[in-house]
Amino acid sequence: MTPGFLDPLAVFRDDPQSQQYIRSVRNSVGAGYLLVGEPATTVIETTFDLSLKITYKLGHRPGSNTTPSDIESVEMIQASGGRTSGQPLRHYRIFSDYRALFIWRRANDIGSGEDSNLKPEQFLSRYPPAVHDLYDTWVRTFLHYFTERFNEMHEYPASVFPTVLEEIAWCVAGYLLAWRIAMGDGVGGVEFSAGDSTYLLAPGREKRATLEFLTDQARLLSRGEFSG
Numbered sequence: 001m002t003p004g005f006l007d008p009l010a011v012f013r014d015d016p017q018s019q020q021y022i023r024s025v026r027n028s029v030g031a032g033y034l035l036v037g038e039p040a041t042t043v044i045e046t047t048f049d050l051s052l053k054i055t056y057k058l059g060h061r062p063g064s065n066t067t068p069s070d071i072e073s074v075e076m077i078q079a080s081g082g083r084t085s086g087q088p089l090r091h092y093r094i095f096s097d098y099r100a101l102f103i104w105r106r107a108n109d110i111g112s113g114e115d116s117n118l119k120p121e122q123f124l125s126r127y128p129p130a131v132h133d134l135y136d137t138w139v140r141t142f143l144h145y146f147t148e149r150f151n152e153m154h155e156y157p158a159s160v161f162p163t164v165l166e167e168i169a170w171c172v173a174g175y176l177l178a179w180r181i182a183m184g185d186g187v188g189g190v191e192f193s194a195g196d197s198t199y200l201l202a203p204g205r206e207k208r209a210t211l212e213f214l215t216d217q218a219r220l221l222s223r224g225e226f227s228g
Contacts, residue, residue: 004218015169050180071207089188159226195227
C-alpha cells in the first residue's frame with residue numbers, strides 16, 4: 001500500500017498558483033460514466049501538453065490509500081513526423097539552484113564544447129510554447145520566494161517557500177513539467193530532484209517514478225516538513 005499518495009496531487013489541484021498549470025482534473029467515478037468491469041481513473045490534464053492518467057485496480061475507487069495499477073503520461077499534441085531515429089538520446093537534470101535556470105546536461109552526457117547548464121529558451125524551443133512559458137513561470141516562482149526569504153533573513157534560507165503546501169504544489173508542477181520534457185524528441189531521460197531525492201523520468205517508468213515521487217511528497221505533507 002502507498003498511503004496518501006494522492007494527497008500531493010490534491011494539494012497541487014487546490015493551490016491558487018497551480019491553476020495556471022491545470023486544464024482539468026477528472027475522476028471517472030465522480031463523473032458518473034464508469035462502465036461495469038471498467039477500472040476507475042484519475043486524469044490530470046495540464047496546460048503544457050501533458051496528460052497524466054492514473055488507473056486503479058478493478059473495483060477500487062480513487063482515494064488516498066488506493067494503490068494504482070498503472071500510471072501513464074500522454075503527450076496531448078502529437079509531434080509531427082514522429083520521433084527522430086538514429087541519433088543518440090540525450091539525458092538531462094532538473095534541480096533548483098538560485099544561481100542558474102535549473103536545466104543541466106547530465107555529467108556523463110556533456111559533449112565537446114558544450115556547457116553543463118542549458119538556456120531554457122533555446123533547449124525548450126522544440127516544445128510547444130506553453131512548455132517554455134510555464135517552465136519559466138515555475139523557475140521564477142522559486143526565485144521570487146528565494147529572494148524574498150534571503151532579504152528577510154540575510155542568509156541562505158533552509159526553506160524557500162512560506163508553507164509546506166506551497167512547496168509541495170510547486171514540486172508537483174515541476175515534476176509534471178519534467179515529465180513533459182522527458183517525452184521530447186531525442187530525450188532519453190530526465191533526472192528531477194525535489195529536496196534530497198532524485199527521480200529518473202523516462203518512457204516506461206511512469207508508474208515507478210511517479211508513485212515514488214508522490215509517496216515521498218505525501219510523507220513530507222503528513223509530517224509538515226519541507227523537502228530541503
